[in-house]
Amino acid sequence: MLTRIDHIGIACFDLDKTVEFYRATYGFEVFHSEVNEEQGVREAMLKINETSDGGASYLQLLEPTREDSAVGKWLAKNGEGVHHIAFGTADVDGDSEAIRGKGVRVLYDEPRTGSMGSRITFLHPKDCHGVLTELVTAAPPAAEEH
Ligand code: V0V
Numbered sequence: 085m086l087t088r089i090d091h092i093g094i095a096c097f098d099l100d101k102t103v104e105f106y107r108a109t110y111g112f113e114v115f116h117s118e119v120n121e122e123q124g125v126r127e128a129m130l131k132i133n134e135t136s137d138g139g140a141s142y143l144q145l146l147e148p149t150r151e152d153s154a155v156g157k158w159l160a161k162n163g164e165g166v167h168h169i170a171f172g173t174a175d176v177d178g179d180s181e182a183i184r185g186k187g188v189r190v191l192y193d194e195p196r197t198g199s200m201g202s203r204i205t206f207l208h209p210k211d212c213h214g215v216l217t218e219l220v221t222a223a224p225p226a227a228e229e230h
């Protein structure tokens with residue numbers, strides 16, 4: 085069951101400048117940052133609020149680490165802006181398989197590693213009315229601490 089907006093992914097050319105915009109304009113601070121080489125992104129997570137399922141909602145600012153990455157290609161074509169939305173679930177495996185069964189293309193056979201040790205997969209935007217959609221299961225709290 086999808087229980088929250090986990091994050092909104094925003095593509096940018098310069099992560100540091102974009103982080104500074106969100107800090108100076110809205111007062112949002114960086115909660116976590118990392119490089120995900122598999123996805124070809126340098127990212128910053130800005131926590132917006134906790135949610136009733138024990139999780140949280142974030143903005144995910146994304147700068148490509150290489151031009152041929154998903155975000156690099158998208159930026160070259162569209163410029164900066166909202167790149168994807170992500171729904172949180174306790175069961176990304178079960179939910180993605182159920183959605184695959186409805187005829188929506190799930191991009192990965194098995195979920196991959198996402199921000200903060202989460203497990204993620206994506207649904208093809210052409211099957212989702214133009215919205216690249218991600219499903220996320222957060223890492224258990226103990227795993228996040230190590
Ligand atoms: C592409 N399209 C999009 C889109 N990206 N539509 C809406 N939103 C997007 N973000 C459209 C594009 O305009 C084309 O439509 C069509 O899909 C094919 O696009 P393409 O440019 O030829 O690119 P592809 O097919 O090589 O790649 C598109 C997909 C790719 C969605 C397959 O971006 C992908 O694998 N994305 C999943 C991984 C990802 O996005 N990673 C970065 C975030 P027309 O022109 O044919 O009509 S990593 C992340 O979120 C992490 C780590 C996390 O949350 O923890």
Ligand code: CO
Binds near residue numbers: 091093144218
């Ligand atoms: Co994401």
